[in-house]
Amino acid sequence: MTTTIIGFPRLGEFRELKFTTEKYFRHEISEADLLAAAKDLRAKHWNIVKEKGITEIPSNDFSHYDNVLDAAFLVNVIPQSVQKLDLTDLERYFALARGYQGEKGDVRALPMKKWFNTNYHYIVPKFEKDTQVKLAGHKIFDEFVEAKEFGILTRPVVVGPFTLLQLSDFEEGVASKDFVDSLVAAYQEVFAKLAELGAKKIQLDEPSLVKDLSTDEKALFLDLYKKLLADKKGLQVLLQTYFGDVRDIYQELTELPVDALGLDFVEGKKTLELVKSGFPADKTLYAGIVNGKNIWRNNYEKSLAVLEQVPAENLVLSTSCSLLHVPFTTANEEFEEAILEHFAFAVEKLDELRDLEAIRQGEDDLLAANKALFAKKRVGQNEELAQRLAGLTEKDYTRLPAFAEREEIQRQALKLPLLPTTTIGSFPQTKEVRAKRLAFRKGELSQEDYDKFLAEQIDDWIKWQEEVGFDVLVHGEFERNDMVEYFGQNLSGYLFSKNGWVQSYGMRGVKPPIIWGDVTRLSPITVKWSSYAQSRTDKPVKGMLTGPVTILNWSFPREDISIKDSTLQIALAIKDEVLDLEAAGVKIIQIDEAALREKLPLRRSDWYEDYLDWAIPAFRLVHSTVAPDTQIHTHMCYSEFTDIIPAIDNMDADVISFEASRSNLVILDELKAKNFQTEVGPGVYDIHSPRVPAEGEIDHTIEAILAKVPSNKVWINPDCGLKTRGIKETKESLVRLVQAAKAARKEL
DSSP: OEEBOSOOOSSOTTOHHHHHHHHHHTTSSOHHHHHHHHHHHHHHHHHHHHHTTOSBOEESOOOSSOHHHHHHHHTTOOOHHHHTSOOOHHHHHHHHHHOEEETTEEEOOOOEEEOTTSSOEEEOOEEOTTOOOOOOOOHHHHHHHHHHHTTOOOEEEEEOHHHHHHTOEEOTTOOGGGGHHHHHHHHHHHHHHHHHHTOOEEEEEOGGGGSOOOHHHHHHHHHHHHHHTTOOTTOEEEEEOOSSOOTTTHHHHHHSSOSEEEEESSSOTTHHHHHHTOOOTTSEEEEEEEOSSOOBOOOHHHHHHHHTTOOOSEEEEEESSOGGGSOSOGGGOOOOHHHHTTBOOHHHHHHHHHHHHHHHTTOHHHHHHHHHHHHSOOOOOOHHHHHHHHTOOGGGGOOSSOHHHHHHHHHHHHOOOSSOBOOOSBOOOOHHHHHHHHHHHTTSSOHHHHHHHHHHHHHHHHHHHHHHTOSSBOOBOTTOSOTTHHHHTTBTTEEOOSSOOEEEETTEEEOOOEEOSOOOBOSOSSHHHHHHHHHTOSSOBEEEEEOHHHHHHTSBOOSSSOHHHHHHHHHHHHHHHHHHHHHTTOOEEEEEOTTTTTTSOSSGGGHIIIIIHHHHHHHHHHHTTSOTTSEEEEEEOSSOOGGGHHHHHTTOOSEEEEOOTTTTTTHHHHHHHTTOOSEEEEBSSOTTSOOOOOTTHHHHHHHHHHTTSOGGGBOBBOSSOOTTSOHHHHHHHHHHHHHHHHHHHHHO
16 A cells, blocks of 8 residues: 655745746746746655655646646647747746737737636636647656656656546637547657656546536547557556546446546545445555545544445555645644644645554554544534524525616616726735735734725725726725635634645635634624725725635635535624625625635536535525615626526626636626526626736627627626736726726717
8 A cells, every 4th residue: 555645735835936936927037047946846845745755756746827727738739829929938838827918919818717616726728720739848757857856756647638628618610529639649649758758657637527427528538548548658547536526437437448546535425335336456546535625634533434445455545636725734833732733734634644554554543643633622612603593584595675676776876877887896905005914913013004004095096996987986905815814804713824825826825714613703894994985985885795605615614514504604794794884884785706616516416405505595695684775796706607697696696797808708698598687797807917908908898798788787897806916007907997888888
């Protein structure tokens, strides 16, 4: 028996890669400097994994931006618009991820979507008619050789050809089947080159196999793999899955000539049942038994009980998915030991794998210590909260009057023009803003001086929004560090790590708070600055809140109660905040549910009973008792929403803004087809790229929106909040947004 992991965090223990890459983007260091820093970081990570006793170590799990983009780059799936630019390979790579605007051309970034049921985002490759799939990249080989030079024989990892096709877009006129043979040839070249360099194994990640598979999708997968595995070039092939079970194709997988199968025993509901039905003796089972997505200690007794039922003769213990989704290490945290002992971040999960292996070899002391940990009573129950939840009835989830009547009441009350303009909430958080917040937190700045600074920021941006001509303003959220952490700091039951950063997209990290116990609101959270901002203008200012489902999904949830129960606790806390905002005179309140889809089960059959049947009502609970003339907005970020449009409409918000620009407004067709009732604000430009929309670009986007959505239902806004953008690009982009909206309004 051996141990391994599917992947390791990339950003570094202290987000070294983020800061170095941002210096490169600002032209403060050279490409060579960036590549050298990345090489040093990889060496550090490989050595950590090796020193922890992990016996199989992956390589190529590192990425400068995204692993799916890496795979596309490897096999030359690069749009012609970028191929033709006179750029270096790395510049082309980042152009696909972030867009490019400069003397050598102007291209928009590729779309970005959620990576299955996580808060990680991947870049969506695009296959075009003239795409020539072939081996073009060298990163996978370079990193294998690097590790070998450090004395580590790694197992190279790459997104498999089936998942690459499943996650990609296709130009009209081409389809997945058109690229099977060329992909097989390219991947076999990868096999051959790795074998030549001395590799023994390769890991092909195929998480798309855990989703519902149609007959055509199964046929595509089997066609790919029967051809690919006809000549493995002397390599052993590990077919790795995660985020669920492979019930639709398990039998076929066991019959393929792969050498090993990686299966998820944490999120895979039926994985144990499938394996108990039979596992081939000539294959190795990589058992994902340590949770790669949550930060709680592994319960060894429960894990061992699962492993004891596994009939595989050859077993490798692994994580359920890449450790990309958890923070780096608890060693840099300041929690008291009674709290810290319950947590395992990425480095500590390496210890857990080693412990489980040792216990199976007879080291009973490790098991006894783990049992003692789980025998401790960690938290008690808030009885008042329990009674409040128990007393909820259907009335608490129903807003009256119905939407159509509220819509007319709000039009009369707010008197907004056609195509009202607004932003999603945050404005750029400059170095000065972050420095002042840090100084205040350290006690170096008084409450009075900090409040004065925040008021000045709000005043400046309120005035600017009025001058530009926005219809609904925002206060900018300068007091907030993060859209979830800020709320968690004002709720009971939450803990906050010091260095618990997790990669979200590109070099962007988030620091999810930890739900430790029952959640209640301690005091009003947003009323102070929202009401202040409203007092500075006659135009409506949106109150900005994070919704209960997103707060839950962007936190590390408890494992001792259900996520449904946790979400309802948070919903009651946010409901209290909504009513306080309304009482303070804030008549438009945005309750963001950016992560609504994040924990949506990957299989349709589980969507409602396991998630939507309680997640949607939790949102309704938050706003069900506001007055008819209070307008409730929500916002949703990078995700695929077209298949849950009826559920989103059932949230019963008054206005919903969507990410839409990178996805070419495809959601609008589904809104029209499903007779979507809620007013909508499809994002008219991409805020995750630094490029400023070209002259006429937003005008054309608005024209496309109005071709599919009635004008009296449309709001004009960017894709998302502007916290991470620079002031200059933000103001230039927003001026063009307002100008385009006014031009369209005049035309109408």
